[in-house]
Amino acid sequence: MNHSSPTKQEKVAKYESFLSERLQPDLIKVLTKRDQVYEETLKLTAHIELIQTQNKEDAPMRAMVNVGCDFFMQAEVEDTDNIFVNVGLDCHVRFTLEEALGFIDRKEKQLTKRAEVLTEEALKIKSHIKLVLAAIQEVLET
Template sequence: MANNKDRIDQKVLQYEDFINEVLRRDLQKVLDQRDSVYEKISQYLQLKNTLQSLQEAGSKSLKTEVDLGCNFYVQAQVEDASRVFVAVGYGFFSHSTYSHKYLEMHTFIYRSGLLLFTETLTKDSAKIKAHIRLVLEGLRELQGFSDLPESSTREIF
């Protein structure tokens, strides 16, 4: 009987390690990735608002501050602000003029793609959470714990 208890305790430790070392780490990676995508969406919307402000101002020149790195800013004078460079990824930049239609089209395309990606990441995080719950339920059964009595549970709605 003691040998069986030792095997159960060993299995419980293995499952707990699996939850903590694999599933929770994977969940954190997916959630960090999703947060990164939301940050990109935020940056793109900020860019859109900045370009709209430039367009509404109608001025070709612009005074701004540029981050050289490590939060070290310098003042910059842009002689022609009618054309922009937008980072499109992998070290490539798009150089073009901008208009209201341009902003709306690119915002729609970019946000649509990123929002689909965030949906996928949200589904992945839900799957990982379900796996964690499944393993925890298995551990509960393996250790012989019973469900909470009905009197200690309450309705949420």
């Protein structure tokens, strides 16, 4: 049997395939997850701040409410002293605005840790990408 070693072009194609089919999509997934973690905290804080601003106006608050499957309808909220917050696993808890802000502070610390883990994972993937690019460069130089 004649086993010939792969050509430069075959080696480069193999590395490029690994880069484009595995590493780059993995990096995009990790960065997307990290962005979602940051966005989750910012959204809830912004909503509470909006409610507090509306409370000062002493008028019912008007909002667009998701009634399911991303269908929205306009609603008027007369009592904004309490809100329901998704605390995880689709479990919603009724909080006062102050309690919700306290929960957000604790949740934010947890989400920051999660974001840091995802950032570390992204850095590892980026270093793998650099290694693959260096390997491609080495193959091309030989």
